[in-house]
Amino acid sequence: MKHTQILLAFLLAVLGNYESSQSADDEFARSVSTLRNVGSEGEGNVAASQAMEYLSNSGKEAIPSLLFEMNGANPFAANYLRGAVEVIFNKNLKEGGSLPLVALGEFLLNKSHDTKPRAMAFDLIKRTDAGVANRLIPGFLGDPSVDLRREAIAMLLIKASGLVKENKKSAAVLMYRQALDAARDLDQIQTISSELRELGRNVNLTKHFGFLTNWNLVGPFHNKGRAGFEEVFGPEKNFSLDAQYKSNNGDITWKQYSTDDEYGMVDFNEPYGALKEVTGYARTTFISSSDRPAELRLGCKNAWKIWLNGELVFGRDEYHRGMRIDQYKLPIQLNKGTNIILVKACQNEQKEEWTVQWQFQLRVCDSTGTAIHSYSKPVSKVAAK
Amino acid sequence: MKKHLLIIALVVLTARVSAGDWTGFRGPHGNGVSDEVGLPVNLDIEKHIAWKVALPGKGLSSPLVLGDRVFVTVSGGTRQDRLQIICLSSIDGSVIWHRQFWAMGSTMCHSKTSIAAPTPVTDGVSLFAIFSSNDIFCLDLNGNLKWLRGLTVDYPNARNSLGMASSLVLANDVLVAQVENDSESFVVGLDKGSGSNLWKINRPKSANWTTATVNKSKFGKDQVFLQSGEGIHAIDPENGNMVWHYSDGASTIPSSVLKGNMLYVPSQGLTALELSKDGKTFKQKWRSGRLRPGTASPLAYRNHIYSLNNAGVLACADIESGKRLWQLRLDGPFGGSPVVAENHLYVFSEEGLAQVVDLTAPEGNISGKMDLGEMIQCSPAVANGAIYVRSNSSIWKIARKIRF
Numbered sequence: 169m170k171h172t173q174i175l176l177a178f179l180l181a182v183l184g185n186y187e188s189s190q191s192a193d194d195e196f197a198r199s200v201s202t203l204r205n206v207g208s209e210g211e212g213n214v215a216a217s218q219a220m221e222y223l224s225n226s227g228k229e230a231i232p233s234l235l236f237e238m239n240g241a242n243p244f245a246a247n248y249l250r251g252a253v254e255v256i257f258n259k260n261l262k263e264g265g266s267l268p269l270v271a272l273g274e275f276l277l278n279k280s281h282d283t284k285p286r287a288m289a290f291d292l293i294k295r296t297d298a299g300v301a302n303r304l305i306p307g308f309l310g311d312p313s314v315d316l317r318r319e320a321i322a323m324l325l326i327k328a329s330g331l332v333k334e335n336k337k338s339a340a341v342l343m344y345r346q347a348l349d350a351a352r353d354l355d356q357i358q359t360i361s362s363e364l365r366e367l368g369r370n371v372n373l374t375k376h377f378g379f380l381t382n383w384n385l386v387g388p389f390h391n392k393g394r395a396g397f398e399e400v401f402g403p404e405k406n407f408s409l410d411a412q413y414k415s416n417n418g419d420i421t422w423k424q425y426s427t428d429d430e431y432g433m434v435d436f437n438e439p440y441g442a443l444k445e446v447t448g449y450a451r452t453t454f455i456s457s458s459d460r461p462a463e464l465r466l467g468c469k470n471a472w473k474i475w476l477n478g479e480l481v482f483g484r485d486e487y488h489r490g491m492r493i494d495q496y497k498l499p500i501q502l503n504k505g506t507n508i509i510l511v512k513a514c515q516n517e518q519k520e521e522w523t524v525q526w527q528f529q530l531r532v533c534d535s536t537g538t539a540i541h542s543y544s545k546p547v548s549k550v551a552a553k
Numbered sequence: 554m555k556k557h558l559l560i561i562a563l564v565v566l567t568a569r570v571s572a573g574d575w576t577g578f579r580g581p582h583g584n585g586v587s588d589e590v591g592l593p594v595n596l597d598i599e600k601h602i603a604w605k606v607a608l609p610g611k612g613l614s615s616p617l618v619l620g621d622r623v624f625v626t627v628s629g630g631t632r633q634d635r636l637q638i639i640c641l642s643s644i645d646g647s648v649i650w651h652r653q654f655w656a657m658g659s660t661m662c663h664s665k666t667s668i669a670a671p672t673p674v675t676d677g678v679s680l681f682a683i684f685s686s687n688d689i690f691c692l693d694l695n696g697n698l699k700w701l702r703g704l705t706v707d708y709p710n711a712r713n714s715l716g717m718a719s720s721l722v723l724a725n726d727v728l729v730a731q732v733e734n735d736s737e738s739f740v741v742g743l744d745k746g747s748g749s750n751l752w753k754i755n756r757p758k759s760a761n762w763t764t765a766t767v768n769k770s771k772f773g774k775d776q777v778f779l780q781s782g783e784g785i786h787a788i789d790p791e792n793g794n795m796v797w798h799y800s801d802g803a804s805t806i807p808s809s810v811l812k813g814n815m816l817y818v819p820s821q822g823l824t825a826l827e828l829s830k831d832g833k834t835f836k837q838k839w840r841s842g843r844l845r846p847g848t849a850s851p852l853a854y855r856n857h858i859y860s861l862n863n864a865g866v867l868a869c870a871d872i873e874s875g876k877r878l879w880q881l882r883l884d885g886p887f888g889g890s891p892v893v894a895e896n897h898l899y900v901f902s903e904e905g906l907a908q909v910v911d912l913t914a915p916e917g918n919i920s921g922k923m924d925l926g927e928m929i930q931c932s933p934a935v936a937n938g939a940i941y942v943r944s945n946s947s948i949w950k951i952a953r954k955i956r957f
Contacts, residue, residue, distance in 0.1 A: 208706065208707045209702075209707050209749065209750055210700065210702055210743070210744075210748040210749035210750065211749070213700040213702075213747045213748045213749060214700075214746075214747045216700065217699045217700055217747075220697065220698055220699070221697070224697055243655070243657040243703055243706055244657070244701060244703060244706070247655055247690075247698075247701055247703075248698065250653070250654060250655065251654065251697075251698035251701075254652050254653060255652075255696065255697060258650060258651065258696075284655060315630075315631070318631060353631055355631075469714070482709075484710055484736055485710075485735065485736050485758070486713070486714060486734070486735040486736050487735065489713055489714035489715045489735065489760060490661065490714035490715050492661060495714065
């Protein structure tokens with residue numbers, strides 16, 4: 169009888185522990201789900217705050233699970249999850265506890281995970297054991313995470329520079345070529361191309377970035393009082409290359425235009441002069457080998473709009489506040505075959521020296537910044553007016 | 554007994570901001586004036602640096618000081634997209650906690666500024682940090698994230714390619730975020746407990762880097778003065794409704810300053826507006842084209858108004874009339890605004906030169922200088938008998954040795 173009581177007590181205890189663990193797992197899953205459901209304009213923030221309290225008190229073993237939950241999360245949820253990881257990680261570090269390095273490393277090395285949590289996993293490993301982190305770096309050269317591949321390229325550049333100093337120029341060139349092929353950040357690309365040119369090699373940055381250099385332009389339309397940005401001019405209704413449009417200067421037609429600027433700058437001032445309060449359009453054809461997601465990456469200091477195959481992608485009416493490569497990253501879906509890209513660029517009334525530019529640069533790439541090239545150069549035989 | 558405990562708990566929960574704390578851009582009153590005494594006035598780098606701590610990223614936001622804690626924001630990473638909030642001990646500069654988040658909005662800005670340009674604000678219970686990317690994070694004082702917002706995710710054209718810089722302000726417990734730019738330009742009032750929108754108003758489509766001024770009412774009805782190229786809009790922070798509009802234009806860089814019922818606006822030089830007792834109207838008291846501030850915001854202290862222009866000339870004027878009394882050339886240029894304590898004005902040049910001006914001298918007198926050797930563009934914080942100032946890579950506590 170006594171044995172039966174002991175056995176019963178044991179079973180109840182086991183069941184209790186199981187239920188308690190099950191309940192903790194449920195609470196963890198509920199909290200994660202709450203964070204992943206946070207939406208725009210602060211929707212779900214109140215519930216998220218409570219979920220954060222629960223998750224931030226998790227043990228260090230929860231870190232890989234929280235990183236996993238960042239996969240596919242919206243930017244709000246990813247940051248909430250990051251906040252919970254930061255608290256757990258720092259608490260553990262302060263208390264001198266060990267961290268699940270192996271689990272973090274395995275998460276990092278699994279490229280099917282999103283790039284941000286993988287880069288964060290690397291960062292946590294680095295903060296825990298820099299030696300382990302450094303040994304992983306060479307494997308990041310072609311990584312989908314631009315942050316991780318940057319680390320590998322930086323390491324390669326040190327080695328290549330060492331080869332130059334040892335006068336092993338051929339080996340250095342090949343190492344720089346390898347680095348350039350992987351590089352996606354402008355500063356690293358410029359460093360590498362400068363070194364290669366110093367070593368007497370050619371570098372085609374236009375091709376590396378995938379800037380679109382062959383266009384047809386039409387203009388000028390007006391932009392009096394900056395109204396041209398909203399006004400729908402002819403090319404927005406009919407972007408056929410044989411179309412003729414009315415402007416303040418009379419009838420205007422498309423002109424062929426190619427840029428030999430290394431960074432693909434399309435300069436409206438070249439064909440039309442340094443005009444003010446004007447609007448121009450640029451059109452190009454991009455041949456995609458498949459239906460696929462891509463990004464249009466634009467640099468422009470004028471007001472602009474972009475259409476893909478007649479659909480407005482995005483527009484912005486800011487003038488002369490600055491310009492850089494990849495200033496705007498616009499997700500798009502390319503169709504297999506011909507895609508028409510139309511860019512509208514508006515120049516305003518400002519007279520200062522730094523407001524002369526009426527230009528843009530555009531490239532097509534994947535989400536890591538790897539250039540996607542048009543299958544063949546678009547052929548557009550339109551006679552210049 | 555229970556009643557006493559309740560009172561103690563309420564005091565602990567609600568009164569965490571002490572008189573000497575530095576709780577937002579240009580201090581608790583947004584005017585750069587501190588009640589601190591005993592700050593060093595003849596600066597000496599050997600004697601007056603209590604501590605210097607390296608920061609893991611760039612920034613020109615001001616530090617905040619709450620009790621023995623110093624809060625500072627920085628941005629790091631190749632693309633300046635790692636937004637960081639750091640809590641340091643004011644005693645020795647040691648890191649109490651450090652949090653990092655991903656930028657959700659644009660991290661493009663002019664090379665001279667940074668994504669950590671705007672200054673956070675605190676009510677003594679929570680810390681509200683905004684970055685140039687228009688991302689806002691609310692943390693408790695132990696670094697636990699309470700809520701966040703990504704205003705450029707919500708409103709995709711809310712950005713400025715030169716960078717944003719307007720700091721957050723709190724008025725009637727509403728967190729006011731000024732997100733003014735050439736395109737999707739607005740001001741939003743957020744519930745400080747949840748970060749959700751209480752109201753959102755459209756603003757002039759023009760870049761603006763000023764910070765709003767708050768007129769705190771003893772009777773519970775605060776007012777917020779929004780400055781832009783269109784002048785000053787006084788709004789009710791509870792609903793965003795406009796109360797009055799001063800329409801003579803104003804600068805989009807230096808911010809206005811309030812003293813009593815007088816608002817000193819960087820407009821047509823400097824313009825003094827007298828606010829009516831009921832807060833519903835204003836009248837212009839004086840205007841001076843000779844007091845035009847450069848990047849630094851003006852200071853109203855005791856009987857004088859001080860304005861620092863882009864040539865580094867500090868002008869002192871009579872606060873009642875705007876009549877200029879004296880000028881003093883300092884070593885500029887200045888990206889941050891001056892602060893004042895115990896009749897001494899403290900300002901840091903972009904070259905990293907700390908300068909102290911004795912305001913009791915008939916025409917002002919530079920009583921101390923100290924070269925910190927790094928580019929400084931922030932407005933310093935003053936608390937605990939010390940000055941806290943940061944560069945793109947360091948933060949310093951400057952005090953007399955007795956305060957170390």
